[in-house]
Amino acid sequence: MKPFKSTLKATAAAILVAALGCKPKGGDAENQATESVGEPAMSAAPAPDAHNSQNSLDWNGTYKGVVPCADCEGIETVITLTRDGEFQRRMTYLGREETGRTDAGTFTWDETGSKVTLTPEAGEPQSYQVGENVLFHLDRDGNRITGDLADQYILVKNRADPGLENKKWILVELMGQEITAGEGRRTASLIFDSETGRFSGNNSCNVINGGYELREGLRITFGKMASTLMACPDMETADRFNEVLETVDNYTIADGVLSLNKARMAPLARFRLEE
Known part of the structure; x- marks a missing residue:
């Protein structure tokens, strides 16, 4: 019989060998856990919010207002912004x-897509913040005016x-009288341009245009x-057409x-849509 101490040593050695044989290749579990904590999994960064005034609002069109004036009662300002990056302004x-x-002149958007800067053919640039159906006149530093x-x-x-807008309307009745194109009378019509806030057309004789609201x-x-100043055989219809436009309110x-x-x-x- 082997001594008790020798048997105990042999048993311990066997257990140690078995434990070492169970280690995973490439390092032990503790080291792997440490490496996992030190190198967290990469996650996709959230996409930036792509919505802004430039791509989310129906911003092109005509804007009006009266801004303060140092030596007058106010400056009535009308600005038209078009999709092609051009503007017209009346003060x-x-x-x-x-x-x-x-x-x-032309206008440009800032990097955030929230402000436009108007650059006239002559004069200093002016910036505006674009909101839903409004323009905010900005100060020289590009900030909203407060107070x-x-x-x-x-x-x-x-x-x-x-x-109503961006369609061609053909005149069919004027002051209760039926209107048809004929000798000495051109087709009378109106077109309302939503972007510029202007109408154009023909009063049965002359080309006409102007603003509307x-x-x-x-x-x-x-x-x-x-209006152009052509003389036509039937000037009565043209004159009445002009009178109607000056009179109507709805x-x-x-x-x-x-x-x-x-x-x-x-x-x-009365008008009908052009076919």
């Missing part, structure tokens, strides 16, 4: 004898009506009109027919 100095000025006059540095976008309740106002559209009205009187003019 009228209220309470002054001078009529104001107009300019045009008691902050609300006066806001230009509001013209109201739009997809049912839509307001709540299907109200419409035609601005000062420009409109309705039903079954593809546009009616221009004065208050609740019978329609002064």
Whole structure:
């Protein structure tokens, strides 16, 4: 019989050998756990929010407002921004004898897609923050104007009506009289451009154009009109057409027919959509 101590030593050695034989290749579990903690798994960074004024808002169009003026009653400002990166601006100095000025040029967006800078062909650039249907006039450092006059540095976008605008309307009735194209009379028509806030067309003799404004309740106002000066055999229709545009204050559209009205009187003019 072997001594007890020798047997105990042999048994311990066998257990140690068995334990070493169970170690995973490449290092023990403790080392692997340490390596795992020290090198965390890579996760995809969250995508930045791609939504901004430039790509999320219907920003092109015409904006109007009256901003403060140091030596007049205010500057009536009208700015049109187009999709092709161009602008037109008209500034009228209220309470002054001078009529104001107009300019045009290009505009660029900042890196955030929230501000535009207008660069006129002559003069200094001006920046605006673009909001939903509004432009905020910014100071020289590109910041929003604060204080008691902050609300006066806001230009509001013209109201739009997809049912009326960007379509060609053909005149079919004027002051209750049916209108058809014929000898000495061209086809009278109107087109309302939502981007520029201007109308164009023909009064049955001359080409006409001018500004218009839509307001709540299907109200419409035609601005000062420009016209070519051709003489036609039937000037009566052309003159009445011009008179109607100066008179009407609201409109309705039903079954593809546009009616221009004065208050609740019978329609002064009716149009159909061009086929």
